[in-house]
Amino acid sequence: MDNGPPYYKEGLPTTTTKITKHDKHRWRSSSSSSSLSSKTSSSTPSILLAFFSCLAWLYIAGRLWQDAENRTLLSNLLKKNSAQRPRALTVEDKLMALGCKDLERRIVEAEMELTQAKSQGFLLKQPGSSSNKKLHAVIGIYTGFGGRLKRNSFRESWTLGGGSLKKLEERGIVVRFVIGRSPNRGDSLDRGIDEENRSTNDFLILDDHEEADEESSKKAKFFFSTAVQNWDAEFYVKVDKDIHLDIEGLIELLESRLGQDSLYIGCMKSGEVVSEEGKQWYEPEWWKFGDEKSYFRHAAGSLFILSRNFAQYININSASLKSYAHEDTSVGSWMMGIQATYIDDNRMCCSSSRQDKVCSLTGLS
Numbered sequence: 321m322d323n324g325p326p327y328y329k330e331g332l333p334t335t336t337t338k339i340t341k342h343d344k345h346r347w348r349s350s351s352s353s354s355s356l357s358s359k360t361s362s363s364t365p366s367i368l369l370a371f372f373s374c375l376a377w378l379y380i381a382g383r384l385w386q387d388a389e390n391r392t393l394l395s396n397l398l399k400k401n402s403a404q405r406p407r408a409l410t411v412e413d414k415l416m417a418l419g420c421k422d423l424e425r426r427i428v429e430a431e432m433e434l435t436q437a438k439s440q441g442f443l444l445k446q447p448g449s450s451s452n453k454k455l456h457a458v459i460g461i462y463t464g465f466g467g468r469l470k471r472n473s474f475r476e477s478w479t480l481g482g483g484s485l486k487k488l489e490e491r492g493i494v495v496r497f498v499i500g501r502s503p504n505r506g507d508s509l510d511r512g513i514d515e516e517n518r519s520t521n522d523f524l525i526l527d528d529h530e531e532a533d534e535e536s537s538k539k540a541k542f543f544f545s546t547a548v549q550n551w552d553a554e555f556y557v558k559v560d561k562d563i564h565l566d567i568e569g570l571i572e573l574l575e576s577r578l579g580q581d582s583l584y585i586g587c588m589k590s591g592e593v594v595s596e597e598g599k600q601w602y603e604p605e606w607w608k609f610g611d612e613k614s615y616f617r618h619a620a621g622s623l624f625i626l627s628r629n630f631a632q633y634i635n636i637n638s639a640s641l642k643s644y645a646h647e648d649t650s651v652g653s654w655m656m657g658i659q660a661t662y663i664d665d666n667r668m669c670c671s672s673s674r675q676d677k678v679c680s681l682t683g684l685s
Contacts, residue, residue: 456492500529586619587669618652
């Protein structure tokens, strides 16, 4: 045999190391400890996340439960209120919702006045009445600031034969000149009327009315409202300033109608509504009178008479009564909506053309 160096088998030389049982145990222990430490460190955030998730779920569930309870409570309250509330809102509810407290108060006061008026035969308080007995009539003669000469002519007519305002009132007749206030309150025009009234005491001054020809419809409201509050009479008479009044004939006519109620007395007429601006008697609201444009039946504005209940009707409803351009048609429109007895008396018509502004009313007797 060959004694040379031994030849190794084909391949690279390797070195073998002998591992003891102790080394194996130590390696396993180290590996196990490392794995346990890794597992412990990775499980801690998961536990915390699960804990906070539970808290969040409990919070959300609590809020949802609370909201459900609130909705149930509100639903029950709404059902209870809807069962107690009427389906249609009352006038009081609407007024409160709109905040119209002042309007509500005025409606209540008007209703109270109306109830009182009905219970007393439409009798309101009369602060200016000089006597407790009921008068036959209150005659209001329209006048203006420049009408002193005409007023003196009227005064002479009822003082002939020793008559006077005082004697007329003893017979149940009150006569007053009706006038409003100047647009410039307190000026020489107002002072002149006040001075004349202090010497004659025969004016009915409408402090809330502005004296102007275009305000004649409003003047009628103020006259009847003020007169019915100041005097309790059977009739209230409006007389134009351009009329020669037969006071005795008018008194005779009124006395013949005593005891009759709901009367609207005058020279009844109608006629075409003037729709062309600039013409005499132009009516701005002509279109309200229909295609034919004809006025309804009404008393001429020169002189007409209303029963007490109609004067008080105007007083109570003055705020809602519609006024047209002319006084006679305005008053006639107010009479159309109530149970009025129309008395057409030719003795109260003008002796000349009915469209004449200056009339002479004589021969009423």
